[in-house]
Amino acid sequence: xxxxxxxxxxxxxxxxxxxxxxxxxxxxxxxxxxxxxxxxxxxxxxxxxxxxxxxxxxxxxxxxxxxxxxxxxxxxxxxxxxxxxxxxxxxxxxxxxxxxxxxxxxxxxxxxxxxxxxxxxxxxxxxxxxxxxxxxxxxxxxxxxxxxxxxxxxxxxxxxxxxxxxxxxxxxxxxxxxxxxxxxxxxxxxxxxxxxxxxxxxxxxxxxxxxxxxxxxxxxxxxxxxxxxxxxxxxxxxxxxxxxxxxxxxxxxxxxxxxxxxxxxxxxxxxxxxxxxxxxxxxxxxxxxxxxxxxxxxxxxxxxxxxxxxxxxxxxxxxxxxxxxxxxxxxxxxxxxxxxxxxxxxxxxxxxxxxxxxxxxxxxxxxxxxxxxxxxxxxxxxxxxxxxxxxxxxxxxxxxxxxxxxxxxxxxxxxxxxxxxxxxxxxxxxxxxxxxxxxxxxxxxxxxxxxxxxxxxxxxxxxxxxxxxxxxxxxxxxxxxxxxxxxxxxxxxxxxxxxxxxxxxxxxxxxxxxxxxxxxxxxxxxxxxxxxxxxxxxxxxxxxxxxxxxxxxxxxxxxxxxxxxxxxxxxxxxxxxxxxxxxxxxxxxxxxxxxxxxxxxxxxxxxxxxxxxxxxxxxxxxxxxxxxxxxxxxxxxxxxxxxxxxxxxxxxxxxxxxxxxxxxxxxxxxxxxxxxxxxxxxxxxxxxxxxxxxxxx
Amino acid sequence: xxxxxxxxxxxxxxxxxxxxxxxxxxxxxxxxxxxxxxxxxxxxxxxxxxxxxxxxxxxxxxxxxxxxxxxxxxxxxxxxxxxxxxxxxxxxxxxxxxxxxxxxxxxxxxxxxxxxxxxxxxxxxxxxxxxxxxxxxxxxxxxxxxxxxxxxxxxxxxxxxxxxx
Numbered sequence: 092x093x094x095x096x097x098x099x100x101x102x103x104x105x106x107x108x109x110x111x112x113x114x115x116x117x118x119x120x121x122x123x124x125x126x127x128x129x130x131x132x133x134x135x136x137x138x139x140x141x142x143x144x145x146x147x148x149x150x151x152x153x154x155x156x157x158x159x160x161x162x163x164x165x166x167x168x169x170x171x172x173x174x175x176x177x178x179x180x181x182x183x184x185x186x187x188x189x190x191x192x193x194x195x196x197x198x199x200x201x202x203x204x205x206x207x208x209x210x211x212x213x214x215x216x217x218x219x220x221x222x223x224x225x226x227x228x229x230x231x232x233x234x235x236x237x238x239x240x241x242x243x244x245x246x247x248x249x250x251x252x253x254x255x256x257x258x259x260x261x262x263x264x265x266x267x268x269x270x271x272x273x274x275x276x277x278x279x280x281x282x283x284x285x286x287x288x289x290x291x292x293x294x295x296x297x298x299x300x301x302x303x304x305x306x307x308x309x310x311x312x313x314x315x316x317x318x319x320x321x322x323x324x325x326x327x328x329x330x331x332x333x334x335x336x337x338x339x340x341x342x343x344x345x346x347x348x349x350x351x352x353x354x355x356x357x358x359x360x361x362x363x364x365x366x367x368x369x370x371x372x373x374x375x376x377x378x379x380x381x382x383x384x385x386x387x388x389x390x391x392x393x394x395x396x397x398x399x400x401x402x403x404x405x406x407x408x409x410x411x412x413x414x415x416x417x418x419x420x421x422x423x424x425x426x427x428x429x430x431x432x433x434x435x436x437x438x439x440x441x442x443x444x445x446x447x448x449x450x451x452x453x454x455x456x457x458x459x460x461x462x463x464x465x466x467x468x469x470x471x472x473x474x475x476x477x478x479x480x481x482x483x484x485x486x487x488x489x490x491x492x493x494x495x496x497x498x499x500x501x502x503x504x505x506x507x508x509x510x511x512x513x514x515x516x517x518x519x520x521x522x523x524x525x526x527x528x529x530x531x532x533x534x535x536x537x538x539x540x541x542x543x544x545x546x547x548x549x550x551x552x553x554x555x556x557x558x559x560x561x562x563x564x565x566x567x568x569x570x571x572x573x574x575x576x577x578x579x580x581x582x583x584x585x586x587x588x589x590x591x592x593x594x595x596x597x598x599x600x601x602x603x604x605x606x607x608x609x610x611x612x613x614x615x616x617x618x619x620x621x622x623x624x625x626x627x628x629x630x631x632x633x634x635x636x637x638x639x640x641x642x643x644x645x646x647x648x649x650x651x652x653x654x655x656x657x658x659x660x661x662x663x664x665x666x667x668x669x670x671x672x673x674x675x676x677x678x679x680x681x682x683x684x685x686x687x688x689x690x691x692x693x694x695x696x697x698x699x700x701x702x703x704x705x706x707x708x709x710x711x712x713x714x715x716x717x718x719x720x721x722x723x724x725x726x727x728x729x730x731x732x733x734x735x736x737x738x739x740x741x742x743x744x745x746x747x748x749x750x751x752x753x754x755x756x757x758x759x760x761x762x763x764x765x766x767x768x769x770x771x772x773x774x775x776x777x778x779x780x781x782x783x784x785x786x787x788x
Numbered sequence: 789x790x791x792x793x794x795x796x797x798x799x800x801x802x803x804x805x806x807x808x809x810x811x812x813x814x815x816x817x818x819x820x821x822x823x824x825x826x827x828x829x830x831x832x833x834x835x836x837x838x839x840x841x842x843x844x845x846x847x848x849x850x851x852x853x854x855x856x857x858x859x860x861x862x863x864x865x866x867x868x869x870x871x872x873x874x875x876x877x878x879x880x881x882x883x884x885x886x887x888x889x890x891x892x893x894x895x896x897x898x899x900x901x902x903x904x905x906x907x908x909x910x911x912x913x914x915x916x917x918x919x920x921x922x923x924x925x926x927x928x929x930x931x932x933x934x935x936x937x938x939x940x941x942x943x944x945x946x947x948x949x950x951x952x953x
Contacts, residue, residue, distance in 0.1 A: 156885030292887030295823015302822035476888025702924025
């Protein structure tokens, strides 16, 4: 095995030197001490082939349910011509090839950014295997064809398995710019093989972050200030230390951690802490107060985000005028797996086992806290028990690193409780929007204005997307924006700004349609001629959703369209309302996300996004009182349950356009589709979420 | 600390822990059986569901001392090879997305099909509404429970296998 290792290392050197596009396929020397021995042989950063004929694919996009393990494997295997049954997958460490400047999984980008890269990686690895076979047979490469984990000699029908070729292939220089199959020849892309992660997820063996166990590991629970930005003034840990199993109490920058030999003892010890807090300047923030402040801000002009024509003048001269104020609350992500990280800090390095959406940020956070170089901080990505944007942050990683640093070299797992999760989230921001729209005497819109008050993050776009980029052809448009400061941490939440702004936009367009005396679908059709893919999904959803056809007594329909993440979707929702209680019976979604890799996963994601959004219509909202989040657990932040699940029908537009995103497509659309149906049922506009039954009776 | 003796996945098990410790943490931290999940700690989400004498039970609020002498089945004990009717159905319908809640979903479903031969959608909603899924796999769960009930019937019917040990 020693000899093999040496040869392989030379092989890597040769490959590295030969490859101009090294970053694209990621050839690099294995790190010292990590040279390959008997394991599978690395053909490039995404493909390893074992002498036992297994094919190991590196899945560089976190699996949080959206199907990356399967869909990225399809992209690689399409060109690699490997046997689907021989695929193994693993999550690699942080490397530039896996994402520059950040390795991470966000923005519904996994397929979009991997579509060419992984097919290239699969094709390059295949060519190396073919070349190795050609050399062994002493024939020209053109006489060899790869199929089903083997290379076939087309003249003799002789076959060599990938496993038998792996060692020789790994020594070859990697080809670049290998021609890719035309779409018409796809065998895997566009099909729905069973998810590769399902067998692990029906017997408890899939390894989530919370399932990590290290020898000698201890368990931590962290008491944080109930007010955002507050600090520890003083604490007494003596009663905590008396709880059986508790080993230590340590203060970190964000609070007081109790460390024990099991999770429950750490949580019990934490309950026994006495902490005095310096609550800081946000201790008087409350939701009613914020609403008043934001209403006052919306009364004044904001920063101009989009301007066409003269919306104010057109509105002044309009035959019919529509004005409305819409509000949406803060929202928590509440992934099923509570946040956690397991960290071991040593003098020479640091290991972090974590379910993370952005590994690079987790790594940099660990480097900053430990003082170690980033490359000494190894991120071991686990399966994610839901992400939805929450695991893009590294706040929970930083806490765990601080605790583990204090306990070094003992590994420590920090586990958040559900209460921690709901009360210390980085929330979907609340938002307040003042709309006005003008129509001419024929009911054609002549003006549209929106003044948005919303705390932004990562640029102002996150506060205004969904309104600023609305696609309706209206001649005079003005979108303004004001950023309030609330001290409440906000961040990416599935579909980001679209999650609230498409609700506002699509509900207000419905108000304009009603003012025009027009059918909601017909009204939108006229205004979307310039966006044919959006118009197409609107028409498809209307057709499949039986728009305009009779309904059972007591049922009503609403419609909405959304263009986000490079995709287009329209939904028709069927609801009934009884004593103010809304029931959603059926949702028909038409989606155009360009070239589809796995239609079954697309359908899953549409269903998933609808359930995620639907909860915000009828049930979910985060409110603040005296600087504290009121909601504590699933009793008062109660997501959609199975008995509230509507029948969801998904219709996918066949397309050869470049792939669009899918994970965040359907979340924004369901909200206005339902509230517009509620209007059809009750003639009441839902201008604030979540719907309170009292508003509808 | 006190020794608590019970049957775990068909084998005798003795643990020496604080008697108030919830079964969930005994399974996960003490015994290293991490298939059973922590989700809320208040019996609100169902991620921690195990069977105690065949009854689906929230292990996060079940003190370990209360299972003394009883039979506990976890997701790891449902089958050795994904062959339980509910596991087969879950695979056939490709139910899991993130998968974190699915141990609990499967344990609840296993108890349902063990006692109900041909569950209706209403039966399924009633039995399963205590199990949250943030990925929204509910439509697939309904489909898979129907399928599991058929597999269960083929393998000898309700009460024949799993769940009711």
